[in-house]
Amino acid sequence: MDILNGCRENQVTWGIIEFSFEQNEQEYLKPALIVDGQHRLYGMSDFNEEDLPITVVSLIDATPQEQAFQFIVVNNKAVRVSTENVKSIVADFNEDELEKRLVLARVKYGDKPLILKFLSDSPTSPFQNLLEWSYNRESTEESQLVPITAIEQAMRYIRKCFTVLENDEDSLIEFFCATWRAVKGNYPELFGKNNQFMRKANINAFNEYITDRLLYFWEMDLLDIFDSDEIAEKVLDIIKRLPKEFWLEDWKLRIQDTPNFREILKNDFKIIITNCKLGKQWSYGLELVQTEE
Structure with missing residues (x-):
């Protein structure tokens, strides 16, 4: 197997990696694991004399846990891996650590919705550790x-x-x-x-x-x-143009999670924008904020 160690122009070096194994060894004892592309390799094996080139992305000395993670993520992109199969694959590993990586890779694990898990855990989420639910262990x-x-x-x-x-x-x-x-x-x-x-x-x-x-x-x-x-x-x-002061004011109406209240709020946003464009005080004419012109 040829290993490509660099990808920049004029900075490519080549090497050879060799390994041997017993055909009858148990799978976990074999020195390499194919995460994706098994069928293509199987088909190419009928044409050994053709010396067909193949591009390989390889992880050297990957731990069994890393192999399990890559297998789930790569195969999950084409067809969703069922939660039951994911659990069976990772049963012998550090569940908390692997679950966290699976969530960040947006692979469903467990009974909590994937989107919510991602938004709760990911450093790229503006709502990291802010969600109100039992899964949020860090907050x-x-x-x-x-x-x-x-x-x-x-x-x-x-x-x-x-x-x-x-x-x-x-x-x-x-x-x-x-x-x-x-x-x-x-x-x-x-x-x-x-x-x-x-x-x-x-x-x-x-x-x-x-x-x-x-x-x-x-x-x-x-x-x-x-x-x-x-x-x-x-x-x-x-x-x-929507000032932070709007959110800090004492509003005339009690906050309610209803369509009517949301419409009042959105209408006040529009009024604030218009006030700013016309050079008026931002709070003039709002339904939620009572301020002199």
Whole structure:
């Protein structure tokens, strides 16, 4: 087997790796494991005299746990590996560590929804350790600010608006994370803190308001929804005129997770934008905030 040690132009060196094994040895004692491509190799074995070239991506000295992880992830991309099969493969390994890696690779494991696990665990998720559920082992009760129903509702709304993402879970997750990373970056004093900004009704109203405008940009060919940087840029354009002070005011209405309250909130967003464009005080004419002109 030829091993490609470098990929830059004029910096490629070649080497040979050889190994031998007994055909009747148990599988786990053999020195190599093929994670994907077994059928292609089997077919090529009928043409040994042709000296056919083949590209190989190899992991040298991979531990059994690493082999199990790679097998599950690679094979899961084409056809989902059932949860029962995943559990049987990883039964003899450090379950907590392997489960965490599987979640970050977006492979379903256990009985918790994959998207929620990823958003709870991943360093790229703006909601890391903020979800309110028993699975969230890394956070304290005080930091579990966001009900998982808020995330589920937000995801449903995005799916409804962008039907192209309905069966593309990876892109849906990245769309959601890119959106809310931009929100988090715009409101660092509020995000992840125990305040009304982080309430379920407000998260979903804000998510609907932003998603509606991203949908318009996409329909007008002004946004590539598969480009995280473009999404973040558009989100900042949408929310940059909505001051943090709005979220810190004492609102005239009690926060309620109802369609009517979310409509009031989204309408106030529109009024704030109009006020800023007309040079008025941002809070003029709002239904939630009572301020002099």
